[in-house]
Amino acid sequence: MTVNTYGRRLITAAASIATVASLALAGTTSARADDDAPPSPGPLLGTIAPSAPADGDLTPAEPLDASSSCTAVAPDRENGDATTECVEMTPAAALAGAPAIADRATPSGATTCVAKPGYFQHTRFNSCLTGGRITYTLRDNKGEAVGTGIIVVGDSASLSQTSTTWRETETVSVAEVTGRLKSLNIAFDVSCDGGCKATGPSPWAGARTLTAGGTASGSVTFSTPVGKGRDTLVTVGHHLYVTSTGAIPTQPSTGWSSPDKVRCDDAVGKFPGCVYPDRRADLDLSLSRYGAAAATYAWAEKNMSDHWGSSGNPLQRLADLAGGESHRASTCGAKSTAPFVPKPASVVPDDSCDEYPFAATVQGGRNGGLCAEVVPLRENGVWKFYEADPKRPVTHDEPCVRAHVPLQVNSAAGGAVGAFPAASRVLEGEKYTVTITA
Incomplete structure (x- = not known):
């Protein structure tokens, strides 16, 4: 040449x-x-x-990991003898045998996402998750379930070749509630490492009360300054806070980290930017x-x-x-x-x-x-x-x-x-x- x-x-x-x-x-x-x-x-x-x-264009899809946690709740007029609430992230492998649910948690920016429910998909500059399934269970003092809720989560992000600031869209839907549950209160925030700052860490203020069919959606912002000639790897974390009735969630109930790290650099071209280097x-x-x-x-x-x-x-x-x-x-x-x-x-x-x-x-x-x-x-x-x-x-x-x-x-x-x-x-x-x- x-x-x-x-x-x-x-x-x-x-x-x-x-x-x-x-x-x-x-x-x-x-x-x-x-x-x-x-x-x-x-x-x-x-x-x-x-x-x-x-x-x-596409990397092999990567599954959402399973996680679970349980916390005590104070009995009240609405919950009666309920003493425990548990939140469980369903592993992607288990979704094949799970009952079909309406997936309203496809972020509006994820129009090119083709990942299976409960899986992440990445390209060089884009990522998405659709159909992540979370189950909320309210239990009585005998350990019996007295109410359940199914939550569907999704997120999508687009990186820039000429900027180290990017936005991610988060979407949470309540697919169904049963038993004593009439609604769920859901809050959301994100975090990042590697010198990154979540400058707008919550997609919505406080907790949203969602009934069956309800959806909450919004954007978060990340910024990763990087020195000339340098690069850094960033892991993005997502935290979901879920409670019943009018309680305000204070501790993460469950969460996940994006499996592919973001790499931001100022080592090529006129401007710094970010990619998913595993793609x-x-x-x-x-x-x-x-x-x-x-x-x-x-x-x-x-x-x-x-x-x-x-x-x-x-x-x-x-x-x-x-x-x-x-x-x-x-x-x-x-x-x-x-x-x-x-x-x-x-x-x-x-x-x-x-x-x-x-x-x-x-x-x-x-x-x-x-x-x-x-x-x-x-x-x-x-x-x-x-x-x-x-x-x-x-x-x-x-x-x-x-x-x-x-x-x-x-x-x-x-x-x-x-x-x-x-x-x-x-x-x-x-x-x-x-x-x-x-």
């Missing part, structure tokens, strides 16, 4: 090459205008075959926009033995400018033992050297003389790959790929790669995947 800054090769590459589904793409800038077959540059190595889309960053490049460059990465990830940029072998960001330039010189420049020789314009217009893995990765910087050298050409709507140097036959076991790519798309792809670390907050040495789409 022709890059003026190492950042153009900082691809936090690689998940699984998803959806190269429609290869009949008209008019890419890297193809010849008439899309006719050119003079063959060498033996045909293969084509890019369509593959099933990868589930690139690996993914660089998404399309064939329709980046032509032969994107096709090269797709072919290399699919066909080379190391499968760089895939979920099984992600790339790692190299942030050092000098290191990136040195890597570039080793693969495409003066340090290569095999100089890059451009193809005639009839084969590749305005030919330039594009390397994969990218120069600004830990895996980049291999000697260009050891690379598989290929020519990607779009013919009749299909990307075909030809061997470029008969003196160096392609074995698919080479430690790198050099491709003959028109300068225009090489530079465009380099720009996308350069912008990627800041956009996805990829730190030095952090792993990432690359996805090539149609």
